[in-house]
Amino acid sequence: MSDKASILVVEDNPELREALSDTLEYADYRVMAVDSGEAALEALADRPVDMVISDINMDGMDGHELLQQVRARFPVMPVVLITAFGSVGSSVRAMREGAVDYLLKPFKPEHLLATIEKYLAPRVNGSNDPVAVEPASQQLLSLARKVARSDATVLISGESGTGKEVLAQFIHRQSARADGPFIAINCAAIPENMLEATLFGHEKGSFTGAYQSSPGKFEQADGGTILLDEISEMDIGLQAKILRVLQEREVERLGSRKTIKLDVRVIATTNRDLRQHVRDGKFREDLYYRLSVFPLAWHPLRSRRQDIVPLAERLLDQHTSRMGRTAVRLDSEARLALTQHDWPGNVRELDNVLQRALIIQDGSAITASCLGLNMDAGQAPAAPEHQPLPNASVPAESIGLIEQNEGDADLSALGNDLKQREFQIILSTLKQQGGRRKETAEVLGVSARTLRYKLARMRDLGILGS
């Protein structure tokens, strides 16, 4: 996958469009150029874009309206509007409506590039950064990026395997402490009687077996970040000591009276509802408030289905390159099966399923049957390889019926099963028609426009590649 940022240029003047595209391509951006607001929305539905640069004065949908539509669909997408010389009103309006900036015609290529650099988020598809395609995940990442710039304590919550540690590392890397250490400690994995010494360090002879002095994790993290993973599992007595460290920013090793000043950013994670834990008397309320200065929550994977396939592709890339194997892709039915599954074990479960699939798969593609997901109770079986041509009236009805529920983006809601079957029918018909959309629409008894819309939705969910 390319790591270049992708820019959508919207300009109805062909010469200017070409000049913009050339400048951007020359600067090593991936460029998509379209001539209208309507075409821009189609392009955005079709493939991932990092930034939109649009002219204001265009026939049909103008730049202001496009800005509104983009903001409604992709709230964190930076949009820069190009305004005509002298139209101060337009530029003010653009900023008020949420454009990150405007460019006044005529502008120099350097000015265009500097503006882009300023607003383009650091690439999130670098091999270590969290995958975030679902708008809610992108928002979380954008919040994380903002908080990274401060020294605020962060509490990351989320079910097990959602990516809390990945997010904590991301915050560290995005912070001014990036060159300092990142020290993670799993509070649930260390025996209770050892946790205190592990965190705070100890002096020689401070307890039986302490033959040498040793710094604790807090000291090791000095100048960097400490991650207190699964903090909810920490003994209530130790919680008081952590609170003191957070307040005083200093530690004392076990068996020592010397205080050691600390410069550490603290990130904690929990897969429990920490507030409930407080109500149950198992977690100190004062520590809870200290930690949750800036709370961030990962949704479970089943609530961010657009992340599933991109995550799967990232994980597959990582495994195949580690194994020295050539790249392996997911076929359409595998993508569908992945998107359908509810992932109670979140990304960790996804990773396990993919590793298992890599072992049993012997071609260059992973199919739905390699994943073994349809064996789970409650899952609709994946479409067979050669599904008979569906009766035209069935999908036509189902498409019409589902159309009424289009606003309902949560596939796990009622009607989920029907939608999944619809996707399977579209896929198998497309396959039978050799990918020809016109014929596929005819067989399904729907308009080309409806089919295009359905395919764009399937692409959004990662069921179809772009």
Ligand SMILES: Nc1ncnc2c1ncn2[C@@H]1O[C@H](COP(=O)(O)OP(=O)(O)OP(=O)(O)O)[C@@H](O)[C@H]1O
């Ligand atoms: N957004 C993401 N992008 C890339 N990889 C991810 C992402 N989220 C999770 N992973 C991968 O999934 C696995 C689980 O992630 P992680 O350990 O961060 O989860 P966790 O929420 O901290 O889990 P636990 O609560 O069980 O400790 C890791 O292998 C991680 O690399």
